[in-house]
Amino acid sequence: MTAAELIRTRRGEWLELEALLGRVSGRRRKAASADELARFASLFRNICADLARARAQGMPDDLVDYLNALAARCHNVFYVAPPRASGRIWAFFRRTLPLTLRRNMTYIVAGVLLFFGPHFALMYLGYTDHPVIYKIVPKSTLRMMEKMHGGGHTKGRREDKDMAMAGFYVVNNIGIAFRCFASGIFFGLGSIYMLLFNGILLGAIIGYVAHSPSGGNLLQFIVAHGPFELFAIALAGAAGIRLGLGFIIVGNRRRRDALRQAGAESVQIVVAAAILLFAAAMTEGFFSPSSLPVAVKIAYGSICAAFLIFYFGVLPFFVARAEARREQAAAERAATLTPAAATAVGAA
Amino acid sequence: MIGTGLKVDAPEGVSFSYELASLADRAKAYLIDLLLRVAAMVVIGIVFLLALGPVIWAGIGLWLVIYFAVEWGFYVFFELIWDGQSPGKRILDLRVVKVAGHPVGFFDSVLRNLLRTADQLPLTYGVGSLAMLMTGRFQRLGDLAAGTVVVREAKAWYGMRSLQGASAPTAESLVAKRVSLSNRERRLLQEFVARKDRLHPERAEQLAEILARPYAERFGLPMPARATDLLQQLVQGGPR
Numbered sequence: 389m390t391a392a393e394l395i396r397t398r399r400g401e402w403l404e405l406e407a408l409l410g411r412v413s414g415r416r417r418k419a420a421s422a423d424e425l426a427r428f429a430s431l432f433r434n435i436c437a438d439l440a441r442a443r444a445q446g447m448p449d450d451l452v453d454y455l456n457a458l459a460a461r462c463h464n465v466f467y468v469a470p471p472r473a474s475g476r477i478w479a480f481f482r483r484t485l486p487l488t489l490r491r492n493m494t495y496i497v498a499g500v501l502l503f504f505g506p507h508f509a510l511m512y513l514g515y516t517d518h519p520v521i522y523k524i525v526p527k528s529t530l531r532m533m534e535k536m537h538g539g540g541h542t543k544g545r546r547e548d549k550d551m552a553m554a555g556f557y558v559v560n561n562i563g564i565a566f567r568c569f570a571s572g573i574f575f576g577l578g579s580i581y582m583l584l585f586n587g588i589l590l591g592a593i594i595g596y597v598a599h600s601p602s603g604g605n606l607l608q609f610i611v612a613h614g615p616f617e618l619f620a621i622a623l624a625g626a627a628g629i630r631l632g633l634g635f636i637i638v639g640n641r642r643r644r645d646a647l648r649q650a651g652a653e654s655v656q657i658v659v660a661a662a663i664l665l666f667a668a669a670m671t672e673g674f675f676s677p678s679s680l681p682v683a684v685k686i687a688y689g690s691i692c693a694a695f696l697i698f699y700f701g702v703l704p705f706f707v708a709r710a711e712a713r714r715e716q717a718a719a720e721r722a723a724t725l726t727p728a729a730a731t732a733v734g735a736a
Numbered sequence: 737m738i739g740t741g742l743k744v745d746a747p748e749g750v751s752f753s754y755e756l757a758s759l760a761d762r763a764k765a766y767l768i769d770l771l772l773r774v775a776a777m778v779v780i781g782i783v784f785l786l787a788l789g790p791v792i793w794a795g796i797g798l799w800l801v802i803y804f805a806v807e808w809g810f811y812v813f814f815e816l817i818w819d820g821q822s823p824g825k826r827i828l829d830l831r832v833v834k835v836a837g838h839p840v841g842f843f844d845s846v847l848r849n850l851l852r853t854a855d856q857l858p859l860t861y862g863v864g865s866l867a868m869l870m871t872g873r874f875q876r877l878g879d880l881a882a883g884t885v886v887v888r889e890a891k892a893w894y895g896m897r898s899l900q901g902a903s904a905p906t907a908e909s910l911v912a913k914r915v916s917l918s919n920r921e922r923r924l925l926q927e928f929v930a931r932k933d934r935l936h937p938e939r940a941e942q943l944a945e946i947l948a949r950p951y952a953e954r955f956g957l958p959m960p961a962r963a964t965d966l967l968q969q970l971v972q973g974g975p976r
């Protein structure tokens with residue numbers, strides 16, 4: 389068959405496929421009828437055959453390039469990821485994320501230690517008024533922070549200012565967490581630096597102000613949103629370290645694949661951190677500065693902390709154990725079958 | 737083929753290639769997206785200023801939240817609804833795909849776009865550009881971690897236009913071949929002939945001599961005064 393014959397006989401289908409491609413790609417996919425999708429699949433397979441033939445027979449470049457481009461575009465549309473249904477979101481938080489957390493528990497513990505270790509150490513030094521904190525934070529800044537929390541919360545804050553501050557916290561805090569994660573790709577060093585830096589700075593300030601006359605006001609302010617906010621920064625840093633070390637510790641995989649695996653796991657963790665930070669920003673904007681009694685804020689903060697311990701410290705182990713049991717049961721079932729039956733099951 | 741491509745083996749039993757987007761293409765797309773984002777934030781800011789006089793603090797808060805969403809969510813949003821294209825990429829016919837040729841998913845998109853923070857260090861995407869030049873598939877760090885590449889579709893689609901005209905007879909004359917060249921050889925020569933006018937004539941002739949001599953020997957042809965002519969004839973189906 390010559391190129392001219394191929395074009396003459398098959399051109400109708402190619403043009404049909406081009407038209408159909410516009411109708412089944414992207415969001416319009418859902419609107420396409422079953423017949424259209426079936427037709428698309430069969431036309432796609434046909435054009436793959438045309439491409440193979442054109443290439444094997446050395447047909448002109450224009451033609452091969454055209455068929456190649458059309459087939460490549462169809463491939464991209466045809467092998468689309470399954471749609472994201474709400475059931476998959478639940479499955480992500482109930483199973484996928486806990487399993488990822490369990491596999492990366494070492495990194496999470498490392499992130500928590502790197503952040504909270506210096507954080508509490510500096511908080512203690514600040515509270516005892518140790519001179520070293522003046523080397524870390526300028527005296528004027530510390531005075532300013534002290535003054536800022538001097539007013540107390542009995543009157544609350546104007547609602548429109550709440551909104552402005554909530555916006556600021558979203559931009560600033562989630563931005564810090566994202567940067568803390570992304571800078572981890574440089575062998576984890578960026579994340580480690582940002583964890584230590586933020587841990588030390590926040591610790592020194594909180595410790596100093598807690599010691600001052602405004603101390604009560606500050607603690608009242610941070611108790612509600614503190615657990616989510618601080619833990620989320622540690623979590624984002626842990627994800628960054630995971631990403632960076634994934635590039636170094638490759639095991640028996642190619643470096644490229646190891647990095648991709650590290651990316652796929654760490655991005656799940658950082659999405660969790662972003663959700664926590666968004667919740668924290670809303671709390672910090674509207675709830676923390678309000679005139680509600682301290683007991684309510686303490687209760688809220690405690691519930692948040694309990695949730696963090698459950699979801700990030702306990703649940704991953706249970707989900708991982710249930711998963712291991714399920715796999716073992718499946719393996720035992722397979723072992724009791726005869727080899728022939730086992731192959732049949734595997735094939736099915 | 738001269739140039740860079742990403743070969744994908746499809747389950748249909750054939751392989752096809754995507755043309756990878758160059759650094760310049762991607763820089764242009766980035767600038768378009770950047771301009772769009774800045775323009776959108778300025779417009780929203782002005783509207784809020786005019787509309788929300790007395791409650792301007794609330795407006796500032798809302799603006800900050802929108803700014804955050806645009807800053808971090810712009811690319812993820814468009815890459816999901818437009819199947820791997822941001823407005824800039826759409827204008828320039830670029831598309832993000834997985835290295836296996838699949839469309840990008842939510843987490844892929846989040847990852848490759850979060851890592852822009854690392855890629856844009858120290859200034860103007862220095863790290864990202866370096867990574868793109870060092871990897872065979874022009875991937876910046878975000879692409880490497882997410883397993884994505886940016887491909888170019890523009891050149892691929894030009895065939896469609898020529899096909900809608902009556903291209904069948906010309907195709908027939910193109911394949912009439914009297915000298916036996918392998919597909920790769922003919923493609924190489926075709927590429928050269930197509931590009932020779934973009935070179936200085938003397939330089940083109942120098943290169944043509946290097947290319948033409950082995951073919952002249954193989955087919956027992958005399959070297960013409962201009963080696964470029966011989967290549968042209970070889971491409972068009974052999975000397976007549």
